[in-house]
Amino acid sequence: MKEGRPSRTALKVAHILLIASHDPELRDGIPEGAGPLTERLLLASKVPPYGPWLLGAARKPWTRRMSARAERRTPGAYTGLVERKRFMNEQVLAALEAGATQVCLVGAGFDTLCLRLAPRYPDRRFFELDHPATGAAKARGLAEVGKPANLEQLLVDLGARPLEQVLAEHPSWDTGATSVFVAEGLFMYLSRPQVSAFFRQCAASSGPRSRLAFSHLLDLDRTGPLAKLALSLMGEPWLSDLPLGEVEAFAAGLGWRMLAQYPADPRALEGFAAVEKHSAQNAGSHLESGG
Known part of the structure; x- marks a missing residue:
């Protein structure tokens, strides 16, 4: 991410979700209310070029035709994102119903998960962590859209301060919950x-039966050289993958047991998983900057 600018990837992801929310073949898979709320949030955040014209074009048939071509060129660009949003939404709801009292969305971007769920669970606490430039843009949007009282934003560079330290020092976060x-x-x-x-x-910052829902790239080598170059020029290069067959053992070695995994197809671009903490963990090492 370029210094001082909101993440282009975060903006692009939100825009793709908005386009998908107007696609008859995709919209039913999107969490309820996510499409309209994403549009309101982007407009209120006032980040060029995501203004009324560009966001309004998401409703146009020609935009859907362009997105269909993009999906054919890069399978999963739209369908994969919709599946990812649905998976994360379902896993957070399952965790809340199982007794989780805190939700921590790391690298929140312009996602609306916490914004949508916080009013439904007023007795739970929701936290969004993001880089200051992206978080500040979203804060403008939240101020206009309406930020729930039980939603907090933490603007922090996790390349400079470890997640464990950020949460331990935050007065509202309960490391035993x-x-x-x-x-x-x-x-x-x-x-x-x-x-x-x-x-x-995450293990060191939370209590028993805590969960982690995440997405992971399945094969970094499948990313074409032009895509890798574009990501690097944006200041957001991809650095690692986690093949589908390695996820369960990887998580188990770090003290987490598998709860859910999607998809079953190793040819997909991304996989998603949810794991539950099953043993006490020592503090993790500092998240070094990947830049």
Whole structure:
């Protein structure tokens, strides 16, 4: 991510979700209310070029034709994102129903998960962590859309301060409470040791039966050279993958047991998983900057 600018990837993901919400073949898979709320949030955040014209074009048939072509060129660009949003939403709801009292969305971008669920669970606490530039843009949007009282934003560079330290020092976060962490579209920007550190820090920052829902790139080598170059020029290069068959053993080695995994097809671009903490963990190592 370019210094001082909101993440282009976070903005693009929100825009793709908005386009998908107007597609008859995709919209039923999107969490209820996510499409309209994403549009309101982007408009209120006032980040060029995501203004009325561009966002309004999401409703146009020609935009859907363009998105269909993009899906054919890059399978999963739209369908995979919809599946990812649905999976994360379902896993957080399951964790809340199982007794989690805290939700921590790391690398929140312009996602509306906490914004949608916080009013439904007023007795739970919701936290969004993001880089200051992206978080500040979203804060403008939240101020206009309406931020629930039980939703807090933490603007922090996790390359400079470890997650465990950030949460331990925050007065509202309870390190002994059953919690659910969400790392959606995050791990490909971290090295494998950084991903391991993330698991350890989530364990050290939460109580028994805490959960972690995450997405992961299945095969970094499948990313074309032009895509890799574009991501690097944006300041958001992909650094690691986690093949489908390795996820369960990887998580188990860090003290987490598998709860759910999707998809079963190793040819997909991304996989999603939810794991539950099953043993006490020591503090993880610092999440070094991948830049």
